[in-house]
Amino acid sequence: MKKVLEGSMAISDSIRMTEPKVISAYPITPQTHIVEHLSQMVADGDLKAEYVMVESEHSAASVVLGASACGVRTYTATAAQGLLYMEEVIYNIAGMRLPVVLTVANRAVSAPISIWNDMQDSMALRDSGAIQLVAENNQEAYDMHIQAYKIAENPEVMLPVMVCVDGFVLTHTFEVVETIDHIEKVREYLPPLNMKYTLDINNPFSFGTVGEPSVYLETRFRLSNAINNSKSIIVDAANDYKEMFGKYEGALIDTYKMDDADTVIVAMGSVLGTIKDVVDELREAGKKIGVLKIRAFRPFPADEIVNALKNIKNAIVIEKAVSLGKGGILSCEIRDALYQRRINSVNVNGYVMGLGGRDITPKNIYDLIIKAEKEEDVDGEFFGLNNELLNKVF
Amino acid sequence: MLLRLRTIILKERKLDFKLGIIARPGSALSNKTGSFRSEIPVFKHEKCTGCDLCIYYCPEGVVFGDKKTKTYNFDDDYCKGCGICAEECPVDDIEMFLVEK
Amino acid sequence: MLTNILTKEDTHKQLFTMGHTGCSGCAQSMAVKLIMQVLGKNTIATSATGCLEVFSTKFPESSWNIPWIHSLFENSAAIASGIEAALQITGKKDGTTVLSQAGDGGTADIGLQALSGMFERGHDVLYICYDNGAYMNTGYQRSGLTPYDSFTTTSPSGKISFGNNRPKKYMPEIAMAHKIPYTAVASAGYPIDLQKKVKKTLSIKGPKYLQVDVPCVPGWKYEPRYSVKIAQLAVQSGLYPLFEAEYGKITSVKKISKRVPVEEYLKLQGRFKHLFKNEAGKAEIEKIQKIADENIEQYGLL
Numbered sequence: 103m104k105k106v107l108e109g110s111m112a113i114s115d116s117i118r119m120t121e122p123k124v125i126s127a128y129p130i131t132p133q134t135h136i137v138e139h140l141s142q143m144v145a146d147g148d149l150k151a152e153y154v155m156v157e158s159e160h161s162a163a164s165v166v167l168g169a170s171a172c173g174v175r176t177y178t179a180t181a182a183q184g185l186l187y188m189e190e191v192i193y194n195i196a197g198m199r200l201p202v203v204l205t206v207a208n209r210a211v212s213a214p215i216s217i218w219n220d221m222q223d224s225m226a227l228r229d230s231g232a233i234q235l236v237a238e239n240n241q242e243a244y245d246m247h248i249q250a251y252k253i254a255e256n257p258e259v260m261l262p263v264m265v266c267v268d269g270f271v272l273t274h275t276f277e278v279v280e281t282i283d284h285i286e287k288v289r290e291y292l293p294p295l296n297m298k299y300t301l302d303i304n305n306p307f308s309f310g311t312v313g314e315p316s317v318y319l320e321t322r323f324r325l326s327n328a329i330n331n332s333k334s335i336i337v338d339a340a341n342d343y344k345e346m347f348g349k350y351e352g353a354l355i356d357t358y359k360m361d362d363a364d365t366v367i368v369a370m371g372s373v374l375g376t377i378k379d380v381v382d383e384l385r386e387a388g389k390k391i392g393v394l395k396i397r398a399f400r401p402f403p404a405d406e407i408v409n410a411l412k413n414i415k416n417a418i419v420i421e422k423a424v425s426l427g428k429g430g431i432l433s434c435e436i437r438d439a440l441y442q443r444r445i446n447s448v449n450v451n452g453y454v455m456g457l458g459g460r461d462i463t464p465k466n467i468y469d470l471i472i473k474a475e476k477e478e479d480v481d482g483e484f485f486g487l488n489n490e491l492l493n494k495v496f
Numbered sequence: 497m498l499l500r501l502r503t504i505i506l507k508e509r510k511l512d513f514k515l516g517i518i519a520r521p522g523s524a525l526s527n528k529t530g531s532f533r534s535e536i537p538v539f540k541h542e543k544c545t546g547c548d549l550c551i552y553y554c555p556e557g558v559v560f561g562d563k564k565t566k567t568y569n570f571d572d573d574y575c576k577g578c579g580i581c582a583e584e585c586p587v588d589d590i591e592m593f594l595v596e597k
Numbered sequence: 598m599l600t601n602i603l604t605k606e607d608t609h610k611q612l613f614t615m616g617h618t619g620c621s622g623c624a625q626s627m628a629v630k631l632i633m634q635v636l637g638k639n640t641i642a643t644s645a646t647g648c649l650e651v652f653s654t655k656f657p658e659s660s661w662n663i664p665w666i667h668s669l670f671e672n673s674a675a676i677a678s679g680i681e682a683a684l685q686i687t688g689k690k691d692g693t694t695v696l697s698q699a700g701d702g703g704t705a706d707i708g709l710q711a712l713s714g715m716f717e718r719g720h721d722v723l724y725i726c727y728d729n730g731a732y733m734n735t736g737y738q739r740s741g742l743t744p745y746d747s748f749t750t751t752s753p754s755g756k757i758s759f760g761n762n763r764p765k766k767y768m769p770e771i772a773m774a775h776k777i778p779y780t781a782v783a784s785a786g787y788p789i790d791l792q793k794k795v796k797k798t799l800s801i802k803g804p805k806y807l808q809v810d811v812p813c814v815p816g817w818k819y820e821p822r823y824s825v826k827i828a829q830l831a832v833q834s835g836l837y838p839l840f841e842a843e844y845g846k847i848t849s850v851k852k853i854s855k856r857v858p859v860e861e862y863l864k865l866q867g868r869f870k871h872l873f874k875n876e877a878g879k880a881e882i883e884k885i886q887k888i889a890d891e892n893i894e895q896y897g898l899l
């Protein structure tokens with residue numbers, strides 16, 4: 103059914119369809135609407151789950167860790183400071199191979215405190231072992247959460263999946279979303295969670311043992327393999343979803359107007375909408391330009407990205423996060439992927455934009471394209487700065 | 497190089513993930529802790545009253561015995577020789593001896 | 598109360614098995630063994646990072662014959678909350694005990710927030726704090742439950758210091774302030790009393806807090822054979838009052854049977870040896886005696 107839904111409603115509605123048994127979260131803007139909707143569903147009996155109202159994000163993640171170890175489906179959501187506070191536990195959930203799904207309503211990180219959108223928070227968790235998927239719009243946010251469980255719970259994966267949705271831009275914006283009418287269909291796509299090892303009094307195992315130097319390296323090697331292997335499972339999840347529900351927004355990556363393109367803009371998340379509008383206009387004006395959407399940031403789809411970019415001239419990477427003391431994150435990884443495959447014909451320029459909720463307008467993007475095509479190997483340069491403000495004395 | 501990495505990954509798929517994170521119940525029994533010990537108890541079976549205190553207090557849980565026969569003893573594979581049983585036996589029916597090494 | 602342990606085979610079937618790597622004479626391992634004998638096999642346990650977790654689960658070995666999970670240092674109570682929630686929603690809670698364990702540091706310091714949350718939300722969880730009065734796993738650093746004047750590696754005694762200059766945090770009272778159904782303090786020196794209290798928790802729904810005094814051989818610096826003796830002297834001197842409370846009100850106390858001066862307790866332990874060097878140390882011992890006297894008065898221990 104087509105409905106006009108706020109992003110948070112779309113997410114909570116798709117979570118309802120996946121029937122998690124234990125939900126635990128701690129409020130933080132802009133995640134609040136998601137967990138408020140879920141609380142209401144539990145209060146109304148529309149979702150039969152234990153909603154554990156914890157005293158912190160650290161405990162929210164710990165509650166879902168404990169519940170997940172019992173073999174039940176779990177859900178949590180957070181943003182920014184909350185995600186950083188959870189960090190220790192997320193590493194643990196991944197290390198213990200538990201299929202928790204969490205939403206990150208992407209938000210800037212303090213200081214200065216800002217409730218507005220960028221991707222610095224989820225970027226800080228990129229090495230945690232959690233799979234990171236990034237949604238472009240409310241429809242995709244809806245679909246991606248259902249796929250997230252399918253990926254997380256695959257016996258070959260068994261890892262947390264973090265679904266990143268841009269705070270406010272998606273969580274608080276109304277869009278038309280086509281929802282699934284019959285929960286049976288979701289159950290068919292996503293069978294009940296069936297874990298091999300659980301906390302079970304009839305089959306007792308000890309979870310979370312001490313890893314001596316003699317086993318730690320191998321344990322982490324396995325973890326690394328699991329997340330690398332999940333690429334094909336992410337692709338399967340997207341294809342199966344398309345077959346069952348008729349919706350497809352890409353798997354690891356997606357391409358837009360890239361045939362014959364010599365310039366391609368690479369980005370993640372909601373900013374892709376604005377970028378595509380600009381590209382449409384430029385295409386009409388005869389420019390050979392396209393868009394590469396990164397849908398899975400972890401595992402990093404290096405082969406797919408290189409395949410998509412290898413014949414173009416300029417890749418312009420727009421990033422809403424920065425590795426302080428280094429520069430671009432996505433652009434650096436793309437450059438590395440190309441270098442590893444000895445492709446040096448692609449000029450990769452990375453620009454940091456839109457931090458802390460700064461609007462990225464069509465004009466910004468247009469200006470950036472003109473500038474970027476004249477530059478080489480830009481590594482995370484800040485773009486869209488207000489120079490007047492920078493030079494002002496307060 | 498990339499090719500080799502991929503073949504290792506494929507083989508790993510068939511394995512489960514117990515390594516380093518999940519252990520079997522009670523598997524510590526395979527660790528015979530008796531080897532740390534520098535002293536060893538001797539249960540003399542002379543004045544024992546069958547009070548069971550040595551069973552309660554042994555930190556390793558290696559002492560066993562029957563109130564009726566009063567012939568308490570311990571599993572020397574695991575006893576760490578702490579001496580608590582001897583110290584606490586109300587009738588001094590347990591004595592510690594140095595282990596010859 | 599004690600399950601019959603008549604033969605060597607019986608000892609191997611304990612729910613917390615031998616073969617762990619705890620120090621010789623470790624009272625924490627003694628307490629865990631006694632507690633598991635009472636709780637039985639329908640128990641799911643969590644442990645915070647700390648000595649117990651490390652010495653009982655070195656991969657691929659585990660001393661636990663029940664489902665057990667360790668995650669982090671400060672979240673034992675939150676993990677247990679999640680387990681309890683999962684059992685409730687799947688209808689498996691009846692007849693299963695959820696046990697949450699941590700050391701004094703994992704309880705009264707870094708884990709206090711998660712513990713308070715678990716209490717306040719009313720989870721049906723038994724929480725046990727093994728109090729050895731310092732961060733033993735990391736090498737005997739001071740915690741909020743380190744007693745007054747104790748040497749630890751971060752509160753060392755020195756030319757101008759008598760060690761830890763703050764009194765021990767009243768953790769059981771913090772638990773009681775949550776008005777939870779049951780709070781108790783026990784000691785490895787009194788196993789029958791300890792097992793009786795553990796047994797009692799089995800019949801009470803809701804959050805339960807049990808704190809157990811567990812002497813630590815290298816941390817307290819004494820000969821391993823004295824673990825029980827020292828635990829008993831702590832009680833008999835009044836320094837470690839054993840009591841039970843329901844909904845925040847004390848319902849029973851273990852009376853002191855043979856009162857001893859605190860000096861008897863202190864002198865057996867290397868962590869207090871700096872108090873026995875000079876007159877100033879004597880004055881400190883008097884202060885500690887005063888703490889014991891106040892406890893005796895406050896809890897009616899005589």
Ligand SMILES: Cc1ncc(C[n+]2csc(CCOP(=O)(O)OP(=O)(O)O)c2C)c(N)n1
Nearest residue numbers: 646647648670700701702703731732733734
């Ligand atoms: C977040 C965090 N900080 C610090 C540590 C280091 N650490 C591990 S165990 C421990 C001390 C444990 O002390 P306690 O809870 O009293 O248990 P004990 O070892 O004394 O039984 C510390 C400080 C850690 N593992 N995690």
Ligand code: SF4
Nearest residue numbers: 554575576578579581
């Ligand atoms: S010496 Fe210690 S470990 Fe050995 S039997 Fe006696 S109490 Fe147990």
Ligand code: SF4
Nearest residue numbers: 544545547548550585
């Ligand atoms: S403590 Fe001594 S008296 Fe009591 S049962 Fe053991 S050996 Fe016998």
Ligand code: SF4
Nearest residue numbers: 619620623648813814
């Ligand atoms: S350091 Fe202390 S608490 Fe840790 S195992 Fe040794 S005696 Fe037990």
Ligand SMILES: [Mg+2]
Nearest residue numbers: 700701731733
């Ligand atoms: Mg401690």
